[in-house]
Amino acid sequence: GENVEQHPSTLSVQEGDSAVIKCTYSDSASNYFPWYKQELGKGPQLIIDIRSNVGEKKDQRIAVTLNKTAKHFSLHITETQPEDSAVYFCAAANYQLIWGAGTKLIIKP
């Protein structure tokens, strides 16, 4: 079946540094790629998304890039802050949303 691979499973960065999380998808017909942030004790929350006709999208300190040829997309967080500590999920959608396994991001003070 279709799948989405997400790496790394855990990422520890110094406060102020950048963090990058990468995902690879298998369904070449996927056309929507959202990223969710899950803080402790809460449900996942959509933080940014990108559609297949766009290569990059930015929203303040976060950005997502998409390479349709290689079938991978990435989340970039710059100037990381303690409140960025959370689990991040990528997903890819054609007619159904396929989730990555999640990345635990730890921001070290």
Place this chain on the structure above:
Amino acid sequence: EAQVTQNPRYLITVTGKKLTVTCSQNMNHEYMSWYRQDPGLGLRQIYYSMNVEVTDKGDVPEGYKVSRKEKRNFPLILESPSPNQTSLYFCASSLSTGGNYGYTFGSGTRLTVV
């Protein structure tokens, strides 16, 4: 405030005792879905609904039932809970079918079956 409301937040029950977890959304979303989240296994879809009276199995439907009699409500029913259904459950809704619009998640229901 646009939201998905799940109840209860925490539930401890015994094996075999039927239970229902409620889910309600106030955004007039067509699509609703239930997920379970277990350590190391990410989010796994249990059931989803594309509209009223239209439901379908996700990846892990065994032991669960759902219904969609009204657009806003999508309850999850465990007819005979077992310990392997101990998990964190999330309800989510989306404007339209499938995953081509962002999901709004509820706050979760932590279920323990003893």
